[in-house]
Structure formats: C-alpha cells, structure tokens
Amino acid sequence: MEKLIPLVNQLQDLVFNTIGSDFLDLPSIVVVGSQSCGKSSVLENIVGKDFLPRGTGIVTRRPLILQLINLKEEEYGADNEDSQQDSSNTDGATTSLENRSDQEGYAEFLHLPNVRFTDFGKVRAEIENETMRVAGANKGINKLPINLKVYSKHVLNLTLIDLPGLTKIPVGDQPTDIESQTRSLIMEYISKPNSIILAVSPANFDIVNSEGLKLARLVDPKGKRTIGVLTKLDLMDQGTNAMDILSGRVYPLKLGFIPTVNRSQSDIISHKSLRDALSSENAFFANHPAYRAIVNRCGTFYLAKTLSNLLVAHIRDRLPDIKARLSTLISQTQSQLENYGIFKISDKSQRGIILLQAMNRFANSFIASIDGNSSNIPTKELSGGARLYSIFNNVFSTTLNSIDPLQNLSIMDIRTAILNSTGSRATLFLSEMAFDILVKPQLALLAPPCHECVELVYEELMKICHYSGDADMSRFPKLQTALIETVSDLLRENLSPTFSFVESLISIQMAYINTNHPDFLGVQGAMSNVLARKNQHLTTRRHSTSYSNPVVDNTKNDNPDSSITDIASSDDVTSVTPNRKLQNFGSDNLERKTFLSYVFGANNSLKRGPMHSKTLSNGLPLNEPVHMLSDQTNTQPQSNFADSFPVKMTDLSNEVESMALEEMTEREELEVELIQELITSYFILTRKIIVDQVPKVIMHLLVNASKDAVQNRLVSSLYREELFDSLLIEDENIKSEREKNERLLSVYMQANKMISNVF
Structure with a gap:
C-alpha cells in the first residue's frame, strides 16, 4: 500500500513529461476555494515550508500539482551524498551539503529536471517566474499545470492539486471574464470521477456561501468524494464555534470536515515559523472548550494523515479501472499504428x-x-x-x-x-x-x-x-x-x-x-401499315359523317378498294403518318396549280375543270381558261403558239419547283x-x-x-x-500523428508495467 501514491506520482510524471495532460484520470486531491479562504496556508502547513506566492488578487494562476514524498532517514542521507557529487551553483537552485542538511528537504520541478531547490524562497520565485512565462503578466490564468515535488522526512506521501481561487470581480489587469475562466478550470479538474475534492472554507463566514462547497456540489451532489476543511476558527466571534458544521448537521459530507488554524497575516509579516505555527494550532484546539473533546481529529497533522490514507484507499479502489483503461488505450493505439503499416520507412530494405x-x-x-x-x-x-x-x-x-x-x-x-x-x-x-x-x-x-x-x-x-x-x-x-x-x-x-x-x-x-x-x-410490311391506317381513318370519317347526316346511302359498294379511291379523289384528304400529318392543301392552291396541270398533265386538268381567275406571283392575270386545240382546230400559225397563253412559260420558272413539290397526288403521298x-x-x-x-x-x-x-x-x-x-x-501531419501514437503506445506500455508491478 505504501507504493500506491509513489506509483501515481510516477504515472503523473510519465504522462506530463511525454503527453502534457492526465489522460489516465489518475486519482488526486483537488484543492478548491475562494480567494483568501486560506488554501495556501493549509498547503504550506502540510508541507511545513513557505514556498507559495502571496499577494492580493489571484496569486495562483496555474494549477500546481504538488507531490509530497516522504524520505526515511537512510534514504535522505544517501540522497544527500548523491546530490553532493551533482551539486552546482545554478542561481541558488542547489546548495552545499552543509546548507542542505540544515534544510532537511528539497524540491524539484518537472520542467527543470535534475535541478534541486533547497531554498524554498527560490521555489516561490520559480513558481512566480514560470507562471509569468506561460500565463502572462495581466493576472490571467492558464490551464498548463506546474509540477512540483517536495522531498522531506517530515511529510506524508500525498499528491495535491492547488487551483486558482474563485473570484467574483476582476481587479486591476485581470480579464473581465476572469470568473468564468476560473470556474471552467476548476470544473475541469473536479468533474473527473477519480478526483477527491478538498473544499476549503473560512469558518468566520456563513458555510452555505462557501464557493468551494458550491462547486463541489455541482459535480458531487451527494458529497461522496468531497472533504471539507474549515480555516480561521480562531477568528470566529467570541462565544461561537463550528461544532455544528464539524458534526455534519449544517452541511453533511460523507468524508466530513476537518478544522485547522493557520498563521494570520501578522504572523506572516513577523516571520513566524511554521513549526511555531503548528504548535500554536495544537495548543488552540487542546485549550478550546468546544474543540478539546475532538482534539485528536483537528489540526494540520490530522488533515495530512487523513488525506494520505484517503488517497491510498482511493487509488486502491480505482487502480483496476485505470489498468483496464490502459489496456483499451494500448489496443486502440496499436490498431492506429497498424494503419500506417508494419514496415518502417527508415529501414531502406523495407x-x-x-x-x-x-x-x-x-x-x-x-x-x-x-x-x-x-x-x-x-x-x-x-x-x-x-x-x-x-x-x-x-x-x-x-x-x-x-x-x-x-x-x-x-x-x-x-x-x-x-x-x-x-x-x-x-x-x-x-x-x-x-x-x-x-x-x-x-x-x-x-x-x-x-x-x-x-x-x-x-x-x-x-x-x-x-x-x-x-x-x-x-x-x-x-x-x-x-x-x-x-x-x-x-x-x-x-x-x-x-x-x-x-x-x-x-x-x-x-x-x-x-x-x-x-x-x-420491308416494303410489303410498310404498305400494310399505311393501308391499315388509311382504312382506319376512312372508317373514322364515315362514322363522323353518318353521325352528322342521318340520311345515308345504303347502296352496297362492290369495289373493295373504293375506300382508297374515295380518299384519293377527295379534295381534303389528310394522310396520317407515324409521327406527323401531311399538309392539307386548300382550294386556292389547287386553282393556282391548274395552269401547270394543263401544261404537264392534261388529264388532271380535265378532272379539275376550268381554272378560276388568279394572279401569279409575277403580277400577270389569269382571266380565262386555256384551250388546248388539236391540229385540226388550231388555225393559228405554229410560231404564234406561245402568244395564245396569257403569260409566258419563262415567267413561271421560279414557280415550278415549289408548285411541283407542294402538289402531291395520292401516289406521291x-x-x-x-x-x-x-x-x-x-x-x-x-x-x-x-x-x-x-x-x-x-x-x-x-x-x-x-x-x-x-x-x-x-x-x-x-x-x-x-x-x-x-x-x-510521409505527409508532415501524418508523420507527426504517427510519432505521437508511437510515443503514446510507449507511455501506455510503461504505465501498464508500473501498475502490474504493484497490482
């Protein structure tokens, strides 16, 4: 069980070093609260060092992942000997063995590997500088966390995540939406099912107005993974106490409330040591008439011990789920890498x-x-x-x-x-x-x-x-x-x-x-189709005529082809074709073409009778019919034959083509x-x-x-x-995606190996 918290710390280092985010949703304790509620003092009391930035407004502007690692005497001594060989003079980050032995602890940042800080004033300065580098100087916040490890024989194995305090009104250079930014960042951490919420609330204010508890209730309405911390009990009005809250009658939480007393602002100004502050805290609870009955469940030491045990139990409960999630991620990543092929481009033989x-x-x-x-x-x-x-x-x-x-x-x-x-x-x-x-x-x-x-x-x-x-x-x-x-x-x-x-x-x-x-x-088939349509058309016309004229000649026609003869002799014949009708010529056209009938076909002209008066296209009148005389009756000289016509044949040269084409006999149709x-x-x-x-x-x-x-x-x-x-x-985007998947798979495999060694 002692290896569980170090295991989570190793997993956190692994994922943040290679990926930059907690994809495994590792168990952690998230510290939330409003500004000036005493969060920083609680953390410093647990660590036993002054290392957090202080000031007005938002001081914590990036999440701080604080890993506390307990060093036993033999481990601490051995570590000091190793550090003496690697010591350097990098801006006070490391000191000599003599100074380090007096400090009894050191700190390391994940973004500064192999650099140890024994002066915790330098730790505070590095936090401020790193915050300024990423979040800027306008008091805005940033989601990228700072990872800090504190090694000491006076701390318990514990991992805490300190978040910016919730503020209502922007001050100075703070963005106008600072409240929504902070609330969004806090919700991102506390909404994870594997997180334990440490809600810090001042005892000298009404507990129902605690911003930390309000946010915790949004994601943990039944209070199953929320633990409350009451600060500033020494500042409550005289004659009052927080026993109703501590007993769970005012705001019930399954994990309960733990009271603490931190250094006041005057204590900080007077440089009161944390050791003296912890002694004063113990004396306060031991001598208080209301709290001395529960003195063994009060104070910073009890809080740290409770949080450590709570985190170990939480890790133990959640570790099987983490291992199952790792197996799924390994399978998915391997499948994605298989899409890129099993052969590597770097190998020229492949x-x-x-x-x-x-x-x-x-x-x-x-x-x-x-x-x-x-x-x-x-x-x-x-x-x-x-x-x-x-x-x-x-x-x-x-x-x-x-x-x-x-x-x-x-x-x-x-x-x-x-x-x-x-x-x-x-x-x-x-x-x-x-x-x-x-x-x-x-x-x-x-x-x-x-x-x-x-x-x-x-x-x-x-x-x-x-x-x-x-x-x-x-x-x-x-x-x-x-x-x-x-x-x-x-x-x-x-x-x-x-x-x-x-x-x-x-x-x-x-x-x-x-x-x-x-x-x-063929011609025979085509003829059959044409005659069939003509007969059908004739039948339709006769039916129409009999309908309009009741008196009908019932004399039987002995000529089987009389229908076709009737159509041929009719002046208003309409021939039906597969897709269109032939043009129906009127009496004017027949009269106009009578002259050509006399010239090119006497029989046709005799059938149609004399020609009516008409004016040709050249303007010459046709007033009388032309008599074609035989040799016996013709008394005019042969040379004057053309003079007997009202117009000359040369005058009709432009009319021959169109008249010949428009005038069609039944055969031509x-x-x-x-x-x-x-x-x-x-x-x-x-x-x-x-x-x-x-x-x-x-x-x-x-x-x-x-x-x-x-x-x-x-x-x-x-x-x-x-x-x-x-x-x-390779495409650059795909190359980077492939390399990312390769890194992810390596991280997943290492994490799975770590868990397998413990679980």
Whole structure:
C-alpha cells in the first residue's frame, strides 16, 4: 500500500513529461476555494515550508500539482551524498551539503529536471517566474499545470492539486471574464470521477456561501468524494464555534470536515515559523472548550494523515479501472499504428515492400470498386460499377430511345429526295435510292449519345481512380499522386481505341443498309401499315359523317378498294403518318396549280375543270381558261403558239419547283408515308443493335482492359529503386500523428508495467 501514491506520482510524471495532460484520470486531491479562504496556508502547513506566492488578487494562476514524498532517514542521507557529487551553483537552485542538511528537504520541478531547490524562497520565485512565462503578466490564468515535488522526512506521501481561487470581480489587469475562466478550470479538474475534492472554507463566514462547497456540489451532489476543511476558527466571534458544521448537521459530507488554524497575516509579516505555527494550532484546539473533546481529529497533522490514507484507499479502489483503461488505450493505439503499416520507412530494405504493398492495395481497390466488392460501399449514392451499370442501362438506353427516327426530316425533304432520285421520269416502283439517302443521316443521330456514353464511363473510371486506395495512401501524398497519374494515363490510352471503335460501329451501320434483315419491315410490311391506317381513318370519317347526316346511302359498294379511291379523289384528304400529318392543301392552291396541270398533265386538268381567275406571283392575270386545240382546230400559225397563253412559260420558272413539290397526288403521298415507315423501321432496328453493342465495346476496350492492366502498369512504371526516396515521403501531419501514437503506445506500455508491478 505504501507504493500506491509513489506509483501515481510516477504515472503523473510519465504522462506530463511525454503527453502534457492526465489522460489516465489518475486519482488526486483537488484543492478548491475562494480567494483568501486560506488554501495556501493549509498547503504550506502540510508541507511545513513557505514556498507559495502571496499577494492580493489571484496569486495562483496555474494549477500546481504538488507531490509530497516522504524520505526515511537512510534514504535522505544517501540522497544527500548523491546530490553532493551533482551539486552546482545554478542561481541558488542547489546548495552545499552543509546548507542542505540544515534544510532537511528539497524540491524539484518537472520542467527543470535534475535541478534541486533547497531554498524554498527560490521555489516561490520559480513558481512566480514560470507562471509569468506561460500565463502572462495581466493576472490571467492558464490551464498548463506546474509540477512540483517536495522531498522531506517530515511529510506524508500525498499528491495535491492547488487551483486558482474563485473570484467574483476582476481587479486591476485581470480579464473581465476572469470568473468564468476560473470556474471552467476548476470544473475541469473536479468533474473527473477519480478526483477527491478538498473544499476549503473560512469558518468566520456563513458555510452555505462557501464557493468551494458550491462547486463541489455541482459535480458531487451527494458529497461522496468531497472533504471539507474549515480555516480561521480562531477568528470566529467570541462565544461561537463550528461544532455544528464539524458534526455534519449544517452541511453533511460523507468524508466530513476537518478544522485547522493557520498563521494570520501578522504572523506572516513577523516571520513566524511554521513549526511555531503548528504548535500554536495544537495548543488552540487542546485549550478550546468546544474543540478539546475532538482534539485528536483537528489540526494540520490530522488533515495530512487523513488525506494520505484517503488517497491510498482511493487509488486502491480505482487502480483496476485505470489498468483496464490502459489496456483499451494500448489496443486502440496499436490498431492506429497498424494503419500506417508494419514496415518502417527508415529501414531502406523495407521500402520496396512498402511500395509494392501500396501499389497492390491501390490496384485491388480500383478493381473492387468496379466489381462491387469494395469494403467501403457508400449508402447515399451510386458509385463504381453500379454507376457504370446505370450509365449503360438507364442514361444511354433512355437517351437513344428518346431520339425520334424522323427527327429533322420534313415531308418536303422526303418528297424532294424522291423527286431527285427519279430523275426526269416517274418510277413505276418506290425509289430505293431515296430511302438510302434519307436513312443514313438519321442513323448518324445515334453517334452523339454513343460518344457521350464513352465519356461518362471514362469520367466515372477517373473518379474511381481518385478514390481508390486506403487511409495509408494519404500517408504518402507523392506516392498517391503518382499512382493516380499512372492509372489515369492507362485510362487515357484505352479511351482512344474505345472511342474509335464506337465511331466505327455507327459508320458500319451507315456503310451498308441491309434491307434484307429479318427484323426489317420491308416494303410489303410498310404498305400494310399505311393501308391499315388509311382504312382506319376512312372508317373514322364515315362514322363522323353518318353521325352528322342521318340520311345515308345504303347502296352496297362492290369495289373493295373504293375506300382508297374515295380518299384519293377527295379534295381534303389528310394522310396520317407515324409521327406527323401531311399538309392539307386548300382550294386556292389547287386553282393556282391548274395552269401547270394543263401544261404537264392534261388529264388532271380535265378532272379539275376550268381554272378560276388568279394572279401569279409575277403580277400577270389569269382571266380565262386555256384551250388546248388539236391540229385540226388550231388555225393559228405554229410560231404564234406561245402568244395564245396569257403569260409566258419563262415567267413561271421560279414557280415550278415549289408548285411541283407542294402538289402531291395520292401516289406521291403514299410514297412519302412508305419512306417514313421504312426509315422508322430501319432506325429502330439499328438502334437495338447500338444499344447492345456500345456497352460491350466500352466494357471490353476501356473497363476490362484497364482492370487487367492496372497492376502491371503500376509496377512497371513506379517500382524503381531510384524513385523510392521521392515516393515514400510521409505527409508532415501524418508523420507527426504517427510519432505521437508511437510515443503514446510507449507511455501506455510503461504505465501498464508500473501498475502490474504493484497490482
């Protein structure tokens, strides 16, 4: 049990020397109270030395971790002999053996290793200087503690943490928020479950207004780990005492209250020794009528003994939890270090292994992301191979299916192509040349979506490349950059042949129009579809007519093709095409074209009858019909034949093209519809082939080719000994984090070893 407090002291030194904070939450006694409540006097009485700064306002501006270490006679003598050999004259920090033997004790600061202070006035000065160095001169506070060890044969093994006194109003150069700063610092220490709270309160003030007890109650409402200290009992009004408080009737605490009497300000000014002060304290309690009954539970010596025993018991109770926490910290730190790899960069023989492992992990991560085998699968969005699947089956196919087979192809374009392909004579059958001319530009509409599909897949592979690897990749930023650039070059190399092959697919489809394909509709199928739509349209019109005219001729029509004849002879025929209607020409257009009918087709002109009065575009009137006379009835000379026309044929040269294109017979309308039907059928046929072939080409030439070659490319490009030093340069932040974890693990292992030797 005697080793428990020294063990905690060693652990505190270890963690503060290497880490700077108490990560283990070591058991400790935290001293809290308001300004001028007597905290410093209590601590000096326990130590038996004047060593704490004094003055007005906040004097303690940094936490002071005070470790009291009891030295037995033989240990003290041996220590003095060792110190004589190491003595120096560093600003009074060490003295000769003769002076040190008179002092019977010495002090050491953690921030000044191997320097002993036998003059405790120098200890006070060092505390003030160290406080000024860190906390500044404006009376502000700082959380960084000062560690002080006091070795003496007159002290008990004990560890105390002295905190700044709580103040209400800033004075002088103190910050305006000094109260909140001090309260936050105190709460940080007393809120730890392993801390014992030593609440110091003056007895000459109402105990319920004690700031130390108020703060303690916030974190320890049941008072299980709070011990009270009453100071200034000698200053209470005459005839009063603190027995109600000491008995627990006013403010119950499980650990109770201990009364003390410290030196007054006049005693300090008169340099009354602590030895005399302790004698006066004992005499006060022994002679006081109220306290002499409990004199054995009063005074500084009883307080120190109680605190030492309390701390030992507390350490014993909390040590198993500390050991378990250490085991957890060791496991977590080892796991974090494993993320940096088991090989050390400092060993040049292991750099090649580190590089190979990094390349292997990067390649495997790249392939796994595409195949859907990655260990880090996102749940918020599609990624990797799933996005490739979505590009092929959703984006690409939807885009192709949304293309209109007759996009940018007007009826006028089709009619013009038919006329141009027939030349100077009419064809007996549908022109195949017109179909070939018209269908190829429509097939070219499939090319842009195919190119875009290749680009989308390439971009997704580049994204997969940038997200490949693991946490260890960020450890070597230059290596990570080199890996990404190498794979990016591989993807760019595979992009070009993929793009060319996809372009070839479209060119192949346009190079040979296979009208013999089993899935192609053909002329016969197209004719059937067109006639079926005409019959359906005729039926709809007849139904509409019978609904509006109740008297209907029920004479049976013996001509099975009469429906088509009726449509052809009707002046307001409307031809229904797969995606649009043919233009309905009015009577004005028919009248205007009668002149050409007489010139280019007499039969058509006879069917339509005489031509009404009309003005051509050149402004010449057409007032009378033109009679085409036979040779027997024509009495005019042949040379005057042109004079018989109201206008000259040369005047109509600008009207021939538009009038010929706009005037379509039933046969011509049928030809246009057939061409539209055939183009649509062949376009859909080709689109099915492209939807199936393009993803296969991309997967073969871009995706799978990159997957198969990625590892070999990385090794051949980067695994060169002259590149080891430049590629395996650690990131500074990660390097410092790794070194920090290495230090932590070393501290944890040492602490665990210390505890194992005792527990």
